[in-house]
Amino acid sequence: MSRFTVIGGTGYAGSAIVTEAAARGHQVTALSRSLPDAPIPNVTYVQGDATDEATLSSVIEGADVAVAVLAPRGPLAGPFRDVYRTIARLADTEGVRLFVVGGASSLRPSPGADRFVTDLSQVPEELRDGILTDAAVIIEDLPATPATLDWVYVSPARGFGAHAPGERLGRYRLGDDVSVAPEDGGAISAADYALGFVDLIEKGEHHREQVNLSH
Numbered sequence: 544m545s546r547f548t549v550i551g552g553t554g555y556a557g558s559a560i561v562t563e564a565a566a567r568g569h570q571v572t573a574l575s576r577s578l579p580d581a582p583i584p585n586v587t588y589v590q591g592d593a594t595d596e597a598t599l600s601s602v603i604e605g606a607d608v609a610v611a612v613l614a615p616r617g618p619l620a621g622p623f624r625d626v627y628r629t630i631a632r633l634a635d636t637e638g639v640r641l642f643v644v645g646g647a648s649s650l651r652p653s654p655g656a657d658r659f660v661t662d663l664s665q666v667p668e669e670l671r672d673g674i675l676t677d678a679a680v681i682i683e684d685l686p687a688t689p690a691t692l693d694w695v696y697v698s699p700a701r702g703f704g705a706h707a708p709g710e711r712l713g714r715y716r717l718g719d720d721v722s723v724a725p726e727d728g729g730a731i732s733a734a735d736y737a738l739g740f741v742d743l744i745e746k747g748e749h750h751r752e753q754v755n756l757s758h
């Protein structure tokens with residue numbers, strides 16, 4: 544049993560990770576600004592704002608693993624990278640392993656190729672800033688952290704999201720920074736992404752690297 548703190552644990556990806564971790568008997572704390580309508584049994588919900596360092600500190604201190612699963616939208620669009628840098632600094636200070644739910648656009652189509660994010664011409668303009676912000680966390684910010692911080696950036700393969708919740712198949716495919724999304728489309732469900740995500744945490748085989756999960 545490990546102590547998980549899930550920052551953004553009531554959202555689409557976060558609640559699936561909270562559900563999976565709690566079902567495996569981990570001790571889970573979820574931070575969000577509002578409390579969920581349907582709380583998951585045995586989960587401790589903390590109401591607070593991740594832009595407040597004292598709030599972050601209170602939920603990261605004493606944890607074994609911190610999961611960062613905020614989205615660079617709305618009021619967080621501007622401070623997102625600063626919030627993630629603060630989470631990383633606090634996790635490093637406390638010796639807490641950090642797992643970041645990332646975006647698909649920072650993946651590569653093939654080994655050594657440019658990341659998808661280098662060409663957003665096919666992406667609607669209103670989505671581009673969020674994608675770039677998300678990608679900067681893995682391209683710039685996490686690699687710049689002290690070597691003592693144990694982080695893993697877990698991208699879902701393309702297609703993942705609340706618009707395509709899918710069903711739990713009980714399986715997933717794991718890749719490095721090269722997308723393992725099948726050519727025929729589709730998307731990994733939140734439940735299967737969470738299955739792979741908690742497996743990554745439990746196995747502890749990846750350190751300071753990007754991986755991706757697909758169906």
Ligand SMILES: NC(=O)c1ccc[n+]([C@@H]2O[C@H](COP(=O)([O-])OP(=O)(O)OC[C@H]3O[C@@H](n4cnc5c(N)ncnc54)[C@H](OP(=O)(O)O)[C@@H]3O)[C@@H](O)[C@H]2O)c1
Binds near residue numbers: 553557576701
């Ligand atoms: N295809 C893709 O690449 C893809 C698709 C989807 C998601 N993702 C990744 O997954 C991550 C999360 O996305 P999501 O769709 O799960 O987001 P979401 O459903 O909007 O969830 C965001 C979570 O963060 C909480 N939150 C927002 N602002 C907060 C604040 N200031 N302080 C504390 N908690 C706050 C929300 O609860 P409150 O609003 O109550 O605070 C909620 O729990 C994103 O970083 C994104 O990169 C990737």
